[in-house]
Each structure stands twice: as C-alpha cells, then as structure tokens.
Amino acid sequence: MDVNPLDPQQLRIWLLAAGKRDGGAFRSLYDATSPKLFGFALRILHKRELAEEVLQESYVAIWNNAANYQSHLAAPMTWMATIVRNKAFDHLRRSDVSVEIDAEQFDSEVMNALQDPQATPIEALQMSGDAKALAWCMSALEGMHRQVVALAYYHDLSHSEVAEQMKLPVGTVKTWIRRSLEKLRTCLAKREQT
Numbered sequence: 297m298d299v300n301p302l303d304p305q306q307l308r309i310w311l312l313a314a315g316k317r318d319g320g321a322f323r324s325l326y327d328a329t330s331p332k333l334f335g336f337a338l339r340i341l342h343k344r345e346l347a348e349e350v351l352q353e354s355y356v357a358i359w360n361n362a363a364n365y366q367s368h369l370a371a372p373m374t375w376m377a378t379i380v381r382n383k384a385f386d387h388l389r390r391s392d393v394s395v396e397i398d399a400e401q402f403d404s405e406v407m408n409a410l411q412d413p414q415a416t417p418i419e420a421l422q423m424s425g426d427a428k429a430l431a432w433c434m435s436a437l438e439g440m441h442r443q444v445v446a447l448a449y450y451h452d453l454s455h456s457e458v459a460e461q462m463k464l465p466v467g468t469v470k471t472w473i474r475r476s477l478e479k480l481r482t483c484l485a486k487r488e489q490t
Contacts, residue, residue, distance in 0.1 A: 302328060315363035322359060329373065330355070333380050340384040350387050354380045369447070378446070378489035382439040389438075429436075433483035441476045444469055 307328065310466070313321030321475045326426040330351065357379050365375055434442055440462070448469075455473070459466040 308367050311362055311365050311372050315365060317397060317475050325356060329376060333376060336339045336377055337380050337384050350383045354383045385435060386439050429484055429487045433480050437479060441472045444472045445476045448473055
C-alpha cells in the first residue's frame with residue numbers, strides 16, 4: 297500500500313510522535329513537508345538564503361511545540377504553514393526592509409496553505425475578493441496577534457480558550473483581539489478605497 301507523505305493522517309501521526317520527542321518521526325515529518333514549506337517561505341521572502349533560515353527556525357519551533365499541537369484545531373500542514381508564515385513575516389518586520397508583496401501570489405499561497413494543503417492554486421484563486429483582502433490584512437498583523445485572532449475567529453474559540461491555548465492572560469487576549477480587529481477594519485477600508 298502506497299502512503300501519500302502529505303496525507304494529513306500520516307502527518308498527524310508523525311507530529312504527535314515528535315511531540316513525544318521521537319526523532320525518527322520528526323525526520324519523516326521534515327522529509328515529507330520541508331519541500332512544500334520551503335517553497336511557501338520562498339514565495340514570501342523571495343530570497344533562498346532567507347527562506348532556508350526561516351525554514352530552519354520554523355522546524356525548531358515545530359519540534360519545540362509539537363507536544364502542544366491539537367489536531368482538532370488545525371490540520372498538520374495548516375499548523376506548520378502558519379508557523380512558517382509567522383516566522384517569515386516576523387523576519388520581514390525585523391529586517392526593516394520595505395517589502396512589496398505580490399498580492400496575487402501571496403494570497404493564493406497563504407490561503408492554499410491555510411485552508412487545504414491539497415488544494416490547487418486554481419482553487420485557492422477562486423476565493424472571493426473579500427476573503428483575499430482579509431488574508432492580506434491578516435498578514436500585516438504581528439505574529440502573536442494574528443494567531444490570537446485566528447484562534448478566536450477561524451477556530452471559534454472563546455477568549456478564555458484562546459488564553460489557555462496561547463498561555464496568556466485573558467485580558468491580554470481581549471486587548472489584542474480588539475486592537476487587531478481595529479487594524480483589520482482600517483486595512484480593509486483602505487483596500488476598498490484603492
């Protein structure tokens with residue numbers, strides 16, 4: 297029987313085993329997912345050496361956080377792609393370089409990775425303009441703020457559940473969500489005017 301290495305169930309098994317510090321499972325997970333996640337990082341960063349650096353940081357984070365992975369909240373590839381995306385955008389913010397994002401390419405890749413790791417680019421491009429605008433504006437939020445909003449709205453968690461998941465005070469979560477929603481509203485309004 298042939299096993300598809302990007303089969304979500306197989307990835308879930310490797311990820312859960314990695315959470316128990318199984319180095320062999322982590323190696324299998326890396327071998328199966330690194331080409332796709334490297335391509336994802338490269339599309340955001342546009343430079344091979346930066347994408348390699350972010351990919352390495354991402355897999356360290358995946359290894360360190362695998363025990364916290366909750367399969368009922370996100371598919372394995374979605375969870376890992378979110379880590380890569382957050383690390384890539386954190387890297388861009390730290391570099392103080394004004395980066396022009398190719399919105400079409402970015403939106404299709406981000407939404408492809410976040411929604412369905414098996415979706416084709418054509419399927420990702422069929423999203424509504426509003427969803428693409430929201431994806432672009434979400435990418436402008438700081439990494440932790442973006443994650444808090446995603447847990448609250450994409451995964452329908454309460455503020456206290458988000459706080460527990462992120463190991464943050466509930467007040468901090470509420471403040472971050474409120475501020476992030478204000479930023480999203482402003483960003484979406486600006487995109488409508490263009």
